[in-house]
């Protein structure tokens with residue numbers, strides 16, 4: 158495994174982050190703790206030390222599973238979680254107000270069975286709370302030792318630039334990472350967000366690096382699928398499966414075949430060659446972990462990269478809302 162700094166932060170993370178949204182019970186494609194246990198064991202065996210979850214995944218069940226399976230290893234792992242999405246229907250049960258963040262951080266710490274969160278991320282931009290309030294609250298949590306670093310997730314680049322400059326202006330903790338939607342089939346972040354993060358030394362942690370499994374090899378043009386994720390994750394067919402996505406998929410299949418690697422490995426390797434810190438790979442089977450880790454040492458030439466990128470067509474923005 159390779160380890161790199163999380164942007165400008167000193168902490169070192171594995172080049173593969175394990176996405177723990179797959180652990181839970183909200184949708185049929187997710188796996189409960191018995192199936193998650195060997196997945197996490199294999200990830201640790203192969204040197205993965207970076208795990209991403211959120212307070213909202215399966216209403217907290219993802220954090221509970223992650224916490225239970227990582228307890229006892231606390232100093233060896235980097236645990237990332239998030240806050241923003243509704244946790245109830247009352248007026249203060251969503252967003253990034255001081256009230257909601259302070260409630261939620263305690264719940265996340267308890268479910269994760271830990272006394273600190275290594276990377277606490279805002280899951281989206283909150284249009285109803287001034288960014289100053291959110292940043293002051295996150296800064297307090299860092300000073301209290303409940304959070305070590307702060308990060309952000311999908312938003313417009315102007316919003317992230319405003320957040321970074323607000324931290325600088327007020328002398329508050331700065332976001333060290335951006336978790337955004339980025340994969341071979343969705344590259345709109347190359348326009349504004351990725352260059353901003355490179356310029357600011359912010360770690361890029363792409364989510365859905367395999368386009369929710371579209372880039373796994375199991376889906377074919379013109380054919381429907383009975384895969385459980387296809388049936389139970391409506392965003393998969395809504396976001397991908399357009400003719401232009403199949404153009405990218407089929408080109409990648411050609412290149413993967415020539416190189417003797419799987420499509421998933423090639424798609425992960427492409428992201429690593431684009432300078433991201435660690436793709437957050439969602440896995441539902443132990444063998445997915447092996448494949449993801451195998452992608453770290455795969456080398457792609459400039460010609461390979463150009464061939465993979467050539468069929469891409471611009472997409473509508475997906476994932477900010």
Ligand SMILES: NC(=O)c1ccc[n+]([C@@H]2O[C@H](COP(=O)([O-])OP(=O)(O)OC[C@H]3O[C@@H](n4cnc5c(N)ncnc54)[C@H](OP(=O)(O)O)[C@@H]3O)[C@@H](O)[C@H]2O)c1
Nearest residue numbers: 176177178364365366367368369370373386421439445448
């Ligand atoms: N910040 C955000 O807003 C946000 C949004 C979404 C996700 N995330 C994070 O990103 C992580 C990953 O997201 P994701 O699950 O949507 O995306 P993903 O990593 O693109 O897709 C995961 C799916 O790909 C398939 N897969 C994985 N490895 C494979 C392999 N080697 N061979 C074949 N198929 C393979 C599996 O499909 P099957 O289960 O069908 O086998 C798996 O469910 C989440 O766990 C979460 O931590 C964050």
